[in-house]
Amino acid sequence: MALIEVRNLRKEFNRLIPKTGFLSGVRNLWNTNYLTHTAVDDITFEVQEGEMLGYIGPNGAGKSTSIKMMTGILVPTAGELSIAGLVPWKQRREHAQNIGVVFGQKTQLWWDIPVIESFKVLKTIYKIPDSRYNKNLNIFRELLELHEFENTPVRQLSLGQRMRADLAAAMLHDPQILFLDEPTIGVDVLAKERLRTFIREINRDRGVTVLLTTHDMTDIEKLCKRMAIIDDGKILYDGSIDHLKSQFGSERTLIVELDDAPYSLDIPGTRVLREEGARVWLSYNRDRLNASDVMMNIAKTHTIRDLTVEEPEIESIVREIYETGMNGRKKEEPHVAVLDV
Numbered sequence: 083m084a085l086i087e088v089r090n091l092r093k094e095f096n097r098l099i100p101k102t103g104f105l106s107g108v109r110n111l112w113n114t115n116y117l118t119h120t121a122v123d124d125i126t127f128e129v130q131e132g133e134m135l136g137y138i139g140p141n142g143a144g145k146s147t148s149i150k151m152m153t154g155i156l157v158p159t160a161g162e163l164s165i166a167g168l169v170p171w172k173q174r175r176e177h178a179q180n181i182g183v184v185f186g187q188k189t190q191l192w193w194d195i196p197v198i199e200s201f202k203v204l205k206t207i208y209k210i211p212d213s214r215y216n217k218n219l220n221i222f223r224e225l226l227e228l229h230e231f232e233n234t235p236v237r238q239l240s241l242g243q244r245m246r247a248d249l250a251a252a253m254l255h256d257p258q259i260l261f262l263d264e265p266t267i268g269v270d271v272l273a274k275e276r277l278r279t280f281i282r283e284i285n286r287d288r289g290v291t292v293l294l295t296t297h298d299m300t301d302i303e304k305l306c307k308r309m310a311i312i313d314d315g316k317i318l319y320d321g322s323i324d325h326l327k328s329q330f331g332s333e334r335t336l337i338v339e340l341d342d343a344p345y346s347l348d349i350p351g352t353r354v355l356r357e358e359g360a361r362v363w364l365s366y367n368r369d370r371l372n373a374s375d376v377m378m379n380i381a382k383t384h385t386i387r388d389l390t391v392e393e394p395e396i397e398s399i400v401r402e403i404y405e406t407g408m409n410g411r412k413k414e415e416p417h418v419a420v421l422d423v
């Protein structure tokens with residue numbers, strides 16, 4: 083049985099249609115005209131124990147709404163949800179013991195008290211035994227370098243420090259599942275790397291199952307093997323990152339360094355992306371050409387000094403899917419490629 087089971091999950095919100103015109107402010111007080119907006123539209127997926135799933139999508143796609151249902155904050159309009167055998171919004175207390183949650187946009191800690199005092203409050207709330215609390219605190223202190231700021235009130239922390247404190251707080255009670263909603267948003271490169279190392283280690287050493295939402299594709303590439311793409315409340319893709327790359331990333335970039343300046347290199351089947359002195363970046367479709375064909379064609383007119391082929395970046399593949407849907411289809415025809423990973 084999967085640890086997270088989501089079946090035909092749906093969430094609708096009612097939005098007020100504002101009245102305009104004369105005395106609109108007053109008339110809106112009695113306004114009962116609502117428009118139903120479907121934020122999550124019949125999604126189905128599973129997450130196995132110990133897996134790390136990247137859950138991505140453009141702004142307003144329905145990611146946070148999904149996480150809020152999975153964490154028990156929101157009640158779905160329809161569908162089924164079982165997490166570690168519990169229904170989040172019905173068994174909230176038991177469920178809270180099984181999960182850790184980090185919302186990058188909003189701290190779970192108390193703003194005015196030192197980080198360590200927030201941890202003590204959480205110890206009491208979750209009834210964490212002394213030995214377990216001390217053991218976890220020591221491990222997290224080292225992994226996240228908490229000693230730098232554990233006696234500082236949360237409101238005085240930098241964003242990177244706050245995220246480190248939030249991650250530790252979410253893991254103090256040893257949850258088996260961690261929901262991360264944009265945990266690296268706004269933090270610098272070094273802090274991002276520290277957060278990623280922590281997430282990787284708790285997944286590897288403690289077997290914690292992770293559901294990660296982020297707009298940073300490097301987070302996904304560095305942490306997850308599997309990714310689900312949601313847009314307009316629907317799952318467009320659910321499968322391995324390698325499969326997505328091999329299926330949708332057929333554009334390759336060949337970078338050649340020549341003995342002389344290329345002066346508008348014109349190689350059939352390729353497109354010049356950039357030229358810099360004697361270096362030129364050429365894009366070609368791997369399904370129609372291979373690197374050696376392109377190379378041979380260049381060698382007819384130039385002497386090649388150096389050459390590299392760049393793999394497609396997941397970021398550009400995902401951007402294309404957001405823009406045009408799967409397989410270049412329009413978004414009104416969502417296509418779900420469910421794969422075993």
Ligand SMILES: Nc1ncnc2c1ncn2[C@@H]1O[C@H](COP(=O)(O)OP(=O)(O)OP(=O)(O)O)[C@@H](O)[C@H]1O
Pocket residue numbers: 095096097119120121139140141142143144145146147148
């Ligand atoms: N409480 C609410 N009432 C009405 N509409 C809502 C509410 N919460 C979310 N929505 C709408 O539901 C849709 C999905 O929102 P959600 O926050 O889940 O998106 P998201 O994928 O997390 O976006 P982002 O990446 O910008 O955080 C959006 O159109 C949003 O405006």
